[in-house]
Amino acid sequence: MDQNCSRGMSDTDGSCDKVQMCQSVLPCHANHLEELGAGQLLKWMDTTACLAAERHAGMACVTASMDDIQFEETVRVGQVINIKARVNRAFNTSMEVGIYVTVQEVLSGVTKKVCVAFSTFVAKPTGTHKVRKQEMLEYSLASERRRLRFVDISGLCSRKPVAPVVSTELTRVESIELVLPPHANHHGNTFGGQIMAWMENVATVAARYQIQ
Numbered sequence: 001m002d003q004n005c006s007r008g009m010s011d012t013d014g015s016c017d018k019v020q021m022c023q024s025v026l027p028c029h030a031n032h033l034e035e036l037g038a039g040q041l042l043k044w045m046d047t048t049a050c051l052a053a054e055r056h057a058g059m060a061c062v063t064a065s066m067d068d069i070q071f072e073e074t075v076r077v078g079q080v081i082n083i084k085a086r087v088n089r090a091f092n093t094s095m096e097v098g099i100y101v102t103v104q105e106v107l108s109g110v111t112k113k114v115c116v117a118f119s120t121f122v123a124k125p126t127g128t129h130k131v132r133k134q135e136m137l138e139y140s141l142a143s144e145r146r147r148l149r150f151v152d153i154s155g156l157c158s159r160k161p162v163a164p165v166v167s168t169e170l171t172r173v174e175s176i177e178l179v180l181p182p183h184a185n186h187h188g189n190t191f192g193g194q195i196m197a198w199m200e201n202v203a204t205v206a207a208r209y210q211i212q
């Protein structure tokens, strides 16, 4: 598990499937523009959500997917990121975890929403666990999001390729990563947030080639 993440985690209200993480954004988390990288934020979100899922399930969980995310605010060095995660609904072996991210100016206390995301975690080893009492709105919506998630997956597979208007040949970027201990979580596996951070890094380089 990311050291910076695990240090900042604590329960908000003692409820075992709600987790909150608070982190100051430092230069080591930022890009060349002194802005928090999306990959770093995804790592923190995944780690926080994983803890919420594992506390709920009472066993190890892995990230199965994360739904679309829109980042609404740029986060800069010196600001504070606050991530809240909670299990919205448990299905059989999977759980939907809602993640709410805000950014705060330390001195003024002004807080803005950065994003909302929904991750699916799967309990391993598989087993059944009862659905706990939870907020009814999120509970109902989780079912609908789950349905759309699978429509999205089947839609992606059958979608016809669209001819690119501008050649993207020169934007091809490949990254080979050696999985080292700092990339592993508390189970000794690479965690979903780390994979997303690597993907985001390569995508950023590819996008910069395209606009050059």
Ligand SMILES: CC(=O)SCCNC(=O)CCNC(=O)[C@H](O)C(C)(C)COP(=O)(O)OP(=O)(O)OC[C@H]1O[C@@H](n2cnc3c(N)ncnc32)[C@H](O)[C@@H]1OP(=O)(O)O
Residues within 6 Å of the ligand: 062, 063, 064, 065, 091, 092, 093, 094, 095, 120, 122, 149, 189, 190, 191, 192, 193, 195
């Ligand atoms: C690559 C990495 O290292 S990323 C790092 C962390 N993540 C991982 O290691 C996960 C790697 N992936 C896996 O282990 C598997 O693909 C799993 C566990 C996600 C799914 O395994 P499968 O054998 O395909 O799952 P299976 O069909 O039995 O379904 C298990 C549950 O996962 C859910 N599930 C499977 N795929 C997805 C998906 N893409 N999105 C959401 N939920 C999913 C199913 O709906 C099911 O939920 P339910 O039990 O509540 O009904």
